[in-house]
Amino acid sequence: MIFTSRNPADFNEIIATFPLAAAAEVSENCRVAHDAQPGWAGVPAPARGRVIAQVGRLVEANKEALATLVSREIGKVYAEALGEVQEVIDTCDFFLGEGRRMYGQTIPSEMPDKQLFTFRNPVGAVMIITAANFPAAVPSWYFIPALLTGNSVVWKPAEHAGAIALAIAELLHAGGVPKDVLRVVIADGPTTYAGLEAALAAGHVDKVGFTGSTAVGRKLGELAGRHLQSPCLELGGKNPMVVMPDADIDLVIEGALFAGFGTAGQRCTSLGTLWLHRSIHDEVLARYARTVSNAVVGDPFADVLYGPMIDEKYLANHLLHLEMIQPHHSVYGSTGVGQITADNPRSGFIGDPAIGWFAHPTIVAGVRPGDALYANETFGPLVGVGVFDSLDEAIELANGHGYGLSSALYSNDPTTIWRFRQGISAGMLSINNSTSGAEAHLPFGGNGKSGNGSRQSGIWVLDQFTRWQAMNWDYSGKLQKAQMDVIDLPHDPGFKIS
Numbered sequence: 339m340i341f342t343s344r345n346p347a348d349f350n351e352i353i354a355t356f357p358l359a360a361a362a363e364v365s366e367n368c369r370v371a372h373d374a375q376p377g378w379a380g381v382p383a384p385a386r387g388r389v390i391a392q393v394g395r396l397v398e399a400n401k402e403a404l405a406t407l408v409s410r411e412i413g414k415v416y417a418e419a420l421g422e423v424q425e426v427i428d429t430c431d432f433f434l435g436e437g438r439r440m441y442g443q444t445i446p447s448e449m450p451d452k453q454l455f456t457f458r459n460p461v462g463a464v465m466i467i468t469a470a471n472f473p474a475a476v477p478s479w480y481f482i483p484a485l486l487t488g489n490s491v492v493w494k495p496a497e498h499a500g501a502i503a504l505a506i507a508e509l510l511h512a513g514g515v516p517k518d519v520l521r522v523v524i525a526d527g528p529t530t531y532a533g534l535e536a537a538l539a540a541g542h543v544d545k546v547g548f549t550g551s552t553a554v555g556r557k558l559g560e561l562a563g564r565h566l567q568s569p570c571l572e573l574g575g576k577n578p579m580v581v582m583p584d585a586d587i588d589l590v591i592e593g594a595l596f597a598g599f600g601t602a603g604q605r606c607t608s609l610g611t612l613w614l615h616r617s618i619h620d621e622v623l624a625r626y627a628r629t630v631s632n633a634v635v636g637d638p639f640a641d642v643l644y645g646p647m648i649d650e651k652y653l654a655n656h657l658l659h660l661e662m663i664q665p666h667h668s669v670y671g672s673t674g675v676g677q678i679t680a681d682n683p684r685s686g687f688i689g690d691p692a693i694g695w696f697a698h699p700t701i702v703a704g705v706r707p708g709d710a711l712y713a714n715e716t717f718g719p720l721v722g723v724g725v726f727d728s729l730d731e732a733i734e735l736a737n738g739h740g741y742g743l744s745s746a747l748y749s750n751d752p753t754t755i756w757r758f759r760q761g762i763s764a765g766m767l768s769i770n771n772s773t774s775g776a777e778a779h780l781p782f783g784g785n786g787k788s789g790n791g792s793r794q795s796g797i798w799v800l801d802q803f804t805r806w807q808a809m810n811w812d813y814s815g816k817l818q819k820a821q822m823d824v825i826d827l828p829h830d831p832g833f834k835i836s
């Protein structure tokens with residue numbers, strides 16, 4: 339089957355066409371990467387670090403070209419696309435030095451003439467499956483540390499971001515990553531699953547990394563679990579933003595605008611529900627509604643809040659999510675709801691809505707537990723607003739749906755901030771800042787429905803792509819038995835100061 343990747347802001351423009359791989363091709367790529375891995379692991383880690391440095395410089399030199407492709411293939415606003423490519427560069431910069439560290443430890447033994455050590459070993463061949471919304475940055479959080487630590491990688495990007503993935507693979511190969519050590523295979527979801535299942539059964543995949551929906555994460559987690567593997571899962575979010583009465587409201591509006599509608603709400607860290615203290619609810623809701631109504635939507639190369647949905651499929655999902663709006667809700671944010679068309683226009687729109695997959699921003703007020711909108715990730719330009727009376731209630735509301743990726747609190751009171759930090763179940767929290775926009779060297783990941791506790795980025799991701807090996811070396815010339823042949827120094831347990 340041939341897949342056609344189109345510009346979502348102008349679907350008449352074809353970005354690329356590529357054949358989708360069959361399951362056998364997916365598993366064959368895993369075999370090739372598996373066979374190439376020992377050779378790559380044999381390259382000294384500092385030399386692999388040099389390769390990562392070279393890749394980083396190449397991505398930097400191609401930043402505008404890659405960002406342009408990101409904007410054209412998935413419709414991300416160009417300024418954000420530049421930021422996305424910068425995140426790849428930052429990730430390379432962070433890990434290039436790790437090649438000269440990859441520290442292990444020397445540890446004293448309980449017996450004489452014996453020494454203990456730890457080493458980090460690569461896991462082996464890694465299959466990563468990534469989403470279209472962050473087609474460069476998020477994949478790099480997997481493949482850069484995985485390659486640096488001596489693993490080989492098979493990368494299955496989202497079909498809708500296939501041209502971006504192929505361009506990045508070319509940069510990686512030009513930077514010195516051997517072709518068999520980093521393979522890209524483009525396939526649809528069920529075929530990928532079948533190919534991965536076969537590769538796992540053949541022993542050709544040692545680690546799975548997946549960024550995408552909770553439902554697919556569950557399936558991949560089950561599959562990996564059958565092979566006694568713990569995958570790295572970065573799943574959905576229903577990220578709360580809690581606003582206390584003492585908050586700086588200008589900051590709240592700015593933060594909620596970007597968190598809710600940046601990337602057309604298609605970030606796993608996008609704002610799900612804005613929780614407003616009852617004393618400020620009406621004022622903040624009115625200002626938020628006004629600001630969102632006035633924001634400019636349209637051509638991703640213009641100065642807009644957001645561009646098109648990633649693809650028709652994402653627009654269709656957004657339209658389905660709008661059916662979650664109930665009579666007790668009230669809707670704000672635009673001159674219409676749903677797809678932006680000539681008959682359902684958005685005031686101030688830039689571009690031609692007839693040739694793109696654009697959606698109105700929608701704020702739904704009156705969200706409460708029990709609503710479908712309370713419990714489900716919507717992954718589009720749709721933000722819920724709800725009300726609370728106390729911090730404890732806000733924390734309960736913020737945790738109650740079982741997702742736990744990102745969260746935000748707006749307050750300047752230290753006690754409130756510390757209590758929120760302790761109570762919130764999310765893996766990430768922002769104080770007086772957007773739920774989205776994590777920096778590339780802090781642990782990124784979630785709990786509950788948002789992931790299995792794995793963390794990407796920074797030093798923390800090393801535990802995903804390496805296994806600790808413990809070594810003991812006894813040079814006493816005899817068998818010393820741990821816990822038995824230990825030195826017992828004389829002491830006086832009954833001693834008291836007279």
Ligand code: UN1
Pocket residue numbers: 471472476549604605606607773774775776777
């Ligand atoms: C994602 O949507 O999968 O924190 C990742 C952020 C970005 C990454 C989002 N740096 O919003």
